[in-house]
Amino acid sequence: MTAPTPQPGILDIALYQSGKSAFEGVENPVKLSANENPWGASPKAVEAIKAALPSLHRYPGTDHQILRDAIAEHHDLPASQVICGVGSDEILHLIAQAYAAPGDEVVYTEHGFSVYPIVAKAAGATPVVAAEKDRVADVDSILSACNDNTKIVYIANPNNPTGTMIGGNEMSRLAAGLPAGCLLVIDGAYAEFADGYDGGASMVETHDNVLMTRTFSKLYGLGGLRVGWGYGPQDIIDVLNRIRGPFNLSNMQIQGAIAALEDVEFTQQCLRDTLRLRARLAADLAAIGIPSDPSNANFVLARFADEAEAEAAFNFVGKQGFILRQVGGYGLPDCLRITVGDEASCAGVTQALRAFKEAQA
Numbered sequence: 001m002t003a004p005t006p007q008p009g010i011l012d013i014a015l016y017q018s019g020k021s022a023f024e025g026v027e028n029p030v031k032l033s034a035n036e037n038p039w040g041a042s043p044k045a046v047e048a049i050k051a052a053l054p055s056l057h058r059y060p061g062t063d064h065q066i067l068r069d070a071i072a073e074h075h076d077l078p079a080s081q082v083i084c085g086v087g088s089d090e091i092l093h094l095i096a097q098a099y100a101a102p103g104d105e106v107v108y109t110e111h112g113f114s115v116y117p118i119v120a121k122a123a124g125a126t127p128v129v130a131a132e133k134d135r136v137a138d139v140d141s142i143l144s145a146c147n148d149n150t151k152i153v154y155i156a157n158p159n160n161p162t163g164t165m166i167g168g169n170e171m172s173r174l175a176a177g178l179p180a181g182c183l184l185v186i187d188g189a190y191a192e193f194a195d196g197y198d199g200g201a202s203m204v205e206t207h208d209n210v211l212m213t214r215t216f217s218k219l220y221g222l223g224g225l226r227v228g229w230g231y232g233p234q235d236i237i238d239v240l241n242r243i244r245g246p247f248n249l250s251n252m253q254i255q256g257a258i259a260a261l262e263d264v265e266f267t268q269q270c271l272r273d274t275l276r277l278r279a280r281l282a283a284d285l286a287a288i289g290i291p292s293d294p295s296n297a298n299f300v301l302a303r304f305a306d307e308a309e310a311e312a313a314f315n316f317v318g319k320q321g322f323i324l325r326q327v328g329g330y331g332l333p334d335c336l337r338i339t340v341g342d343e344a345s346c347a348g349v350t351q352a353l354r355a356f357k358e359a360q361a
C-alpha cells in the first residue's frame with residue numbers, strides 16, 4: 001500500500017515555536033515570552049464570554065456581522081471590507097491559500113514573523129527572504145527580492161521580534177513598487193503600541209493591493225480566545241470569505257471580542273501602562289549595558305555581546321523565575337525578546353539581568 005503523501009512543501013515546514021511558559025525547577029514563573037497582556041483580558045470580555053455559554057448548542061452566525069460592525073465602528077472602517085479569523089494567523093493563512101500557488105514566491109523580511117514562511121509553504125509557494133538593515137525592514141531590499149512570480153509580500157509593522165517599524169512614506173513606496181498583481185499584507189498585530197499609527201488602514205483605502213491584519217491577542221489580552229481580523233479591498237475580502245470556514249469563530253469568541261472592543265477604558269489603561277513601562281525597561285536595560293532598538297511594540301529586543309551571553313542570560317533569569325523568548329530561530333541568536341510585563345515583572349527582570357551582568361563582570 002502506498003502511504004498518503006502531503007502536498008509539496010508541507011514536509012519542509014518547521015513547526016512554529018511559541019514562547020516557553022515553563023522553566024525547569026521554577027514554580028509559577030513570570031512569562032515574558034509571548035507578548036501577552038500582563039493585566040489579562042477586560043473583565044467585561046470575561047463576563048461576555050460567560051454570558052454566551054448557554055448558547056453552546058447554537059451555531060454562530062457565518063458572517064460575524066456583529067463583530068465586524070463593532071470593529072468597523074471602533075476603527076471607522078466599512079464593515080463589508082472586514083474579515084474575522086481564528087487569530088490573525090488564520091487570515092495570514094487564508095491569504096496565502098488564496099493568492100499563492102506552487103511556482104509563486106512569497107516575500108518577507110529577514111527577521112519577519114515566523115508564520116510567513118509557514119503559510120507560504122503550506123500553499124506550495126516558495127518563501128523568499130529580503131535582508132533588513134540593522135533589524136529594520138528595508139524597502140529597496142524587499143523590492144529587489146520581488147519578481148513577476150511574487151504574489152504576496154508580508155510585512156509586520158511593527159515587526160516581531162525586532163519591535164522596529166517603517167514609516168508611512170516607506171510603506172507607500174513599497175506598495176507602489178511591487179510587481180503587478182502582488183498583494184502587500186501589512187500585519188498590524190502590534191499596531192496599537194505604535195504611537196499615532198493606524199496599522200495600515202489608510203494604505204488599504206488608497207491602494208487596491210494592500211490588506212492589513214490585526215489581532216485581539218496582544219493589547220486586548222485575548223491570545224487564548226483566538227480572534228483576529230483583516231481589512232482589505234472588497235474583492236480580496238470576498239475571495240478570502242469563499243475559503244474561510246463558515247463557522248470559524250464561536251459565539252464566545254465573537255461576544256468576547258465585541259466586549260473587549262467596547263471596554264475602551266481598560267484598553268487605554270493597559271496601553272498607557274505598557275508604553276510607560278516599555279520606556280523604563282529599555283532605559284534600565286541600557287543603563288546596565290544591554291542595548292535594544294527603540295521598540296514600537298509591547299516587548300523589547302535585548303541585545304547581548306553574542307549568542308553565548310544571550311543563552312547564559314536566558315538561563316540565569318529563567319532560574320530567577322522570568323521566562324524570556326530566545327530568538328535564534330529568527331536569526332537573532334545574540335538577542336532575547338522581553339515582553340513588557342506589569343510594574344513588578346519589569347522591575348524583577350531588570351534586577352535579574354543586573355545580577356547577571358554583575359556575575360559576568
Ligand SMILES: Cc1ncc(COP(=O)(O)O)c(C=O)c1O
Nearest residue numbers: 087088089156160189215217228
Ligand atoms: C507579527 C505577528 N503577527 C501575527 C501574530 C498572530 O497573532 P494571532 O494569531 O494571535 O492574532 C503574531 C503573534 O505573535 C505576531 O507576532
